[in-house]
Amino acid sequence: MHDNDDKIIYVGKASSLKNRVRQYFRKSTNHSERILQMISKIDHFEYIVTNTETEALVLESTLIKKYSPKYNILMKDGKTYQLLCVTMADRFPRLIRTHNPNIPGGVYFGPYPNGSAAAQVVDILGEIYPTRQCARNSANFGPGGKGCINWDIGKCPGPCMGKISREEYMERIHAIVSFLKGNSEETERLLQEEMRQAAEQLNFERAAKLRDRLAGIRHITEKQRVSFNDGREWDVFAYTREDNRVCFQVFFVRNGMVTGRDYYVADNTEAWSTAELLSSYIKSFYHDDVFVPEEVLLAEDVEDREILEAWLSEKKGSRVHISVPKIGERRRVIEIVEDNAKISMQQYKESIKKDSSVIYDALASLTRMLQLDSLPDRIESYDISNLGKEDMVGVMIVFTQGKPDPKAYRRFKIKNQAGQDDYAAMTQVISRRFNNSVEEFGPWPDLVLLDGGRGHVNTIRSSGAVPDEVPVFGLVKDAKHRTRTITTDRTEFDISNNLQLMRFISSIQDEVHRYAISYQRSTRQAKVNRSQLDSIKGVGPKRKQLLYKAFGSMKAIKEATIEQLEAVRGIDKATAEAVYNYYHKEGQE
Numbered sequence: 001m002h003d004n005d006d007k008i009i010y011v012g013k014a015s016s017l018k019n020r021v022r023q024y025f026r027k028s029t030n031h032s033e034r035i036l037q038m039i040s041k042i043d044h045f046e047y048i049v050t051n052t053e054t055e056a057l058v059l060e061s062t063l064i065k066k067y068s069p070k071y072n073i074l075m076k077d078g079k080t081y082q083l084l085c086v087t088m089a090d091r092f093p094r095l096i097r098t099h100n101p102n103i104p105g106g107v108y109f110g111p112y113p114n115g116s117a118a119a120q121v122v123d124i125l126g127e128i129y130p131t132r133q134c135a136r137n138s139a140n141f142g143p144g145g146k147g148c149i150n151w152d153i154g155k156c157p158g159p160c161m162g163k164i165s166r167e168e169y170m171e172r173i174h175a176i177v178s179f180l181k182g183n184s185e186e187t188e189r190l191l192q193e194e195m196r197q198a199a200e201q202l203n204f205e206r207a208a209k210l211r212d213r214l215a216g217i218r219h220i221t222e223k224q225r226v227s228f229n230d231g232r233e234w235d236v237f238a239y240t241r242e243d244n245r246v247c248f249q250v251f252f253v254r255n256g257m258v259t260g261r262d263y264y265v266a267d268n269t270e271a272w273s274t275a276e277l278l279s280s281y282i283k284s285f286y287h288d289d290v291f292v293p294e295e296v297l298l299a300e301d302v303e304d305r306e307i308l309e310a311w312l313s314e315k316k317g318s319r320v321h322i323s324v325p326k327i328g329e330r331r332r333v334i335e336i337v338e339d340n341a342k343i344s345m346q347q348y349k350e351s352i353k354k355d356s357s358v359i360y361d362a363l364a365s366l367t368r369m370l371q372l373d374s375l376p377d378r379i380e381s382y383d384i385s386n387l388g389k390e391d392m393v394g395v396m397i398v399f400t401q402g403k404p405d406p407k408a409y410r411r412f413k414i415k416n417q418a419g420q421d422d423y424a425a426m427t428q429v430i431s432r433r434f435n436n437s438v439e440e441f442g443p444w445p446d447l448v449l450l451d452g453g454r455g456h457v458n459t460i461r462s463s464g465a466v467p468d469e470v471p472v473f474g475l476v477k478d479a480k481h482r483t484r485t486i487t488t489d490r491t492e493f494d495i496s497n498n499l500q501l502m503r504f505i506s507s508i509q510d511e512v513h514r515y516a517i518s519y520q521r522s523t524r525q526a527k528v529n530r531s532q533l534d535s536i537k538g539v540g541p542k543r544k545q546l547l548y549k550a551f552g553s554m555k556a557i558k559e560a561t562i563e564q565l566e567a568v569r570g571i572d573k574a575t576a577e578a579v580y581n582y583y584h585k586e587g588q589e
Contacts, residue, residue: 001069004043010071011063013056017047034271038071054310061283073272075264075284081111082118083291086177091166092138092159093173095122095131101291109180111252111291112260124213125179128187129172132156182257188214233293238337239278239300240345244270247348248281249341253333254293261337263344275302282308292316298324299334359402362504366447369493369501370486372471376446377401380433381475381508383451384414384425385516392417393523394429395516398442402504404511408442411519423459426450430465448472449486449505451512458489475509483509533557536582538575546570547579558583 001010014020024039050056064072087093089105097118101108112118132138133150143162150156157164157172179187195210234253239246246269252260269277279302286292292315301324302308312320325331363375379399386392398408412429430448433441448470450456457474466472476492478484483506485492495502532554533544550568551557557565557579565576 001038001042001071002044002046003041006043008063008067008069009041010038010069011060011067012072013053013060015053021045034071052310053304053307054314057283057304057307057311061287065284065287073266073269073277073280075266075277075281081260081262081290082115083108083110084112084118084121084180085109086173086180088173090138092132092141092169094133094135095125095173095176097122107177108291109254110259117260121180125176126155127213128191129176130155130157131169131172131176132159134160136160181255232295234295234297234333235293236297236333236337237278237282237299238334238341239274240338240341241269241274242345244268245345246274246277247341247345248278249337249344250285251333251337251340252293261340263341263348265345265348275300278302279304279308286312286315292320294318295321295323297330297334298322299338300324358500359504362500363402365498365501366504369495370447370471370473372447374446378443378445379447379449379508380445381449381451381512382426382429383512383516384422384429385520386414386420386425392420392425393516393520394425395512395519396429396433396441397508397512397515398445399508409515410441411515413523422452423455426452426456427459427463427465430460431463434466444470446471449508449512450474451509451516452476454487454489454492457487461489475505477509482506532582533579536578538578543571543575 001008001012003009012020024035048059050059064074068074082097082099083101085096085098085100085103085106085108087096087103087105088107089103097115110118112121126133133156134148138159141160141162145160145162147158147161148156151158151161151163157169159166159169175186191210191214195207195214198204198207198210233255234251236251236253237248239248241247245265245267247263247265249263250261251258264281266277266281272280278298278300282296282298282302292312296312305322309320309322312322323330325334360375366372367375377400381397381399382394384392384394392414394412394414396410396412398405400408410433412432414425414428417424417428434444438444444467448460448466450460450472451474453474453476457472460466460472472488474487475483476485476487483502484496485494486505487493495505533539533547539547546568547557547565551560560580562573562576562580565571565579566573568576571579
């Protein structure tokens, strides 16, 4: 559905589109306030026909993620989950952290919502059972191979040089797999024995290290003490709901052990049923490349369960079951997850309360320090980013009620400017912002913060780019790149002795800087994608990226010799000659 500005306001799927649309316009239907508002905004419809209901589900999820329609349920928090993978297809397998659930021959464990927890497991197992870490093809490993720094420092057993037999190496791999399946007793026994021997030899430093490793192992396994008799793979979803807020909790159960858990809180959900919310959350959860288990357990049934099953089965490549347990051990699992959802909801409410208090205190301090008329509800911050004279861009970020408001962010390409002049670029950006409509850029801010010092504030004020009634200040960093002061064109305010205010202002400056750098890089990438290299036979997107990564600029690529070009990994002799000849043929600059 589109509004009269052609903006997508709702995405939905239906086996009978005619019946679905008719429901919205029946006067007898008791619609919620959300639906009534949506109906009043509809200007025209656009539809896409798919071959199956599963295709429709995938398309619906993709379009919701892409366009974030106002009247859809938006379940997204930007999280990605790490997996541990043992690459069993390799002759000498590795234990790696990855987001890719489709590595050929991979044996997977996790997911781990916290990447540091996955890293801790890999580090500890690497100490106890050293295995190779390099990504080289291990098919030809053997005597005569060349080692690496991990061999030199004792973190690799050297299979590439034939220093360990495949049989002995695979014993380590099987021990790692056994541990990750929940069998930690043998690993703990080995550590205890090594620690005892080190102590007997009066090697107390070694004994202390082994003690710390043992503590790390027990810390990891302690999180998995909740166990179940069923050894299959489960993802278990439950929820708790209070007023207009719902908290979803998911447990990852592998081989009967809880390997991890996570939660997601959605606000302003009063217009939707719990079944609708749960279905939307599951679609969002599995939309990207994540590990799909053999079975998904739900606290409540969803209307499109069969379609979800077909979709998840297609993603996994084998049958996936969705069930709603009512009795027995699986129901007990659901109840445990529901209890944890209630705890997570309470913790979330407490954190919101604490964050609100911190933000209010920071805004109040800022208001007093800068002598503003009232607490600034809308703060806009601006920054300029460039690489020399090229790809100069500017950005505007917005904090509403003390929190980032990404939907209000704006990006600007600097136009018709000769040379590198940050002051002129900043003036251009802010002039364009205030000369455009409220509909396009939002209401005028209560406060403008420039990433720059007195010179920037002076320039903007003297240019008349900002209306007189809008306060303008600059943000100045110290030698350690930390926000130090807020400045006018004449006065500086030291914020270093107010920790809450300093953290708040630093968060604004860090965010505007991040957004500017991100936009500058994307424009540079677009330029790379449209380079002269596209005209050279044999140079596709991948080789173009390799050349830019190796040489850093078009100028360096043009000046490189055939030998230097060929030395780039992934560039063969024919391609190197083609690139060289393109830039050195007669008349080519």
